[in-house]
Amino acid sequence: MWPALFRNSALPAVEQTVQFAERRHALLAGNVANADTPGYQTRDLSVDNFQSALKDAMKASHATARNPLSAKTSGYDGLSHAQATENVRESMKQILFHDGSDVGLETQVTEIAKNQSMHSTAMAILRNQYHLLQMAISESVNV
Amino acid sequence: MISALDVSTSALVAQRVRLNTISGNIANMSTMVDENGENKPYQPRFVVFQTDEHKAGGGMAAVKVASIETDEGEPLHRYQPDHPLAAKDGKWKGYVAYPKINMNEQFVDALEASRAYEANIGVMEVTKSIVRQNLSILA
Numbered sequence: 001m002w003p004a005l006f007r008n009s010a011l012p013a014v015e016q017t018v019q020f021a022e023r024r025h026a027l028l029a030g031n032v033a034n035a036d037t038p039g040y041q042t043r044d045l046s047v048d049n050f051q052s053a054l055k056d057a058m059k060a061s062h063a064t065a066r067n068p069l070s071a072k073t074s075g076y077d078g079l080s081h082a083q084a085t086e087n088v089r090e091s092m093k094q095i096l097f098h099d100g101s102d103v104g105l106e107t108q109v110t111e112i113a114k115n116q117s118m119h120s121t122a123m124a125i126l127r128n129q130y131h132l133l134q135m136a137i138s139e140s141v142n143v
Numbered sequence: 144m145i146s147a148l149d150v151s152t153s154a155l156v157a158q159r160v161r162l163n164t165i166s167g168n169i170a171n172m173s174t175m176v177d178e179n180g181e182n183k184p185y186q187p188r189f190v191v192f193q194t195d196e197h198k199a200g201g202g203m204a205a206v207k208v209a210s211i212e213t214d215e216g217e218p219l220h221r222y223q224p225d226h227p228l229a230a231k232d233g234k235w236k237g238y239v240a241y242p243k244i245n246m247n248e249q250f251v252d253a254l255e256a257s258r259a260y261e262a263n264i265g266v267m268e269v270t271k272s273i274v275r276q277n278l279s280i281l282a
Binding site for chain 1: 144146147150151153154157158161191192193194199201202203204205206255256259262263265266269270272273276277279280
């Protein structure tokens with residue numbers, strides 16, 4: 001009952017998004033930390049890759065949910081970390097400075113801000129989902 | 144998530160070391176005698192930053208001070224024949240050797256270090272807010 005309950009809501013997708021945002025934040029923090037390191041190349045996770053992988057995983061999950069007899073994999077297990085979060089790309093669209101480093105502080109700070117708002121959006125949805133579950137469990141709106 | 148804080152902290156430490164060497168350079172702008180009493184002008188120092196992969200792990204890049212180098216370049220020579228430390232003979236007879244420190248360079252470097260410090264503090268604030276949000280799920 002419980003796996004089904006959680007799988008049919010948006011919880012797993014939101015959870016993955018939160019995890020992704022956290023991993024990406026750690027990498028972006030490293031970029032700012034190495035702003036003055038000669039030869040340092042920025043590291044990042046591709047948001048597009050993550051979102052398309054998430055989309056595929058959601059599709060697969062919905063397909064198995066419709067005919068439960070053929071369900072083999074549960075939830076979003078198909079979306080492994082290797083696919084979604086370990087894909088560190090060397091972004092080549094930055095300005096290369098004289099010391100061989102390509103950390104544009106403004107770009108990084110903007111990415112951090114974007115990533116943070118992505119994280120807080122996902123967190124708000126997550127909190128809302130739990131609240132809804134709580135409401136359903138207690139059969140009362142005053143949770 | 145906490146390891147993002149470690150990454151930022153490593154940068155704070157590195158930038159502080161850099162600021163310390165700059166302070167040392169400016170403090171010793173006119174130091175003409177070394178710690179052993181020899182007539183040797185102070186040589187400016189500078190830090191070399193290096194990416195530290197082992198501090199946080201997981202592809203995260205912390206930063207560390209790889210080494211503190213000394214600028215071995217020629218000192219500045221000023222003609223002051225009456226100065227007690229003036230060279231008695233040789234090519235620079237009558238000249239006094241002063242440390243080769245460009246104050247403008249040092250100050251710009253100090254400014255850059257303190258701005259980088261601030262940037263990392265900003266990132267730490269973001270990290271803290273993310274952690275706080277995560278904890279708020281429990282409450």
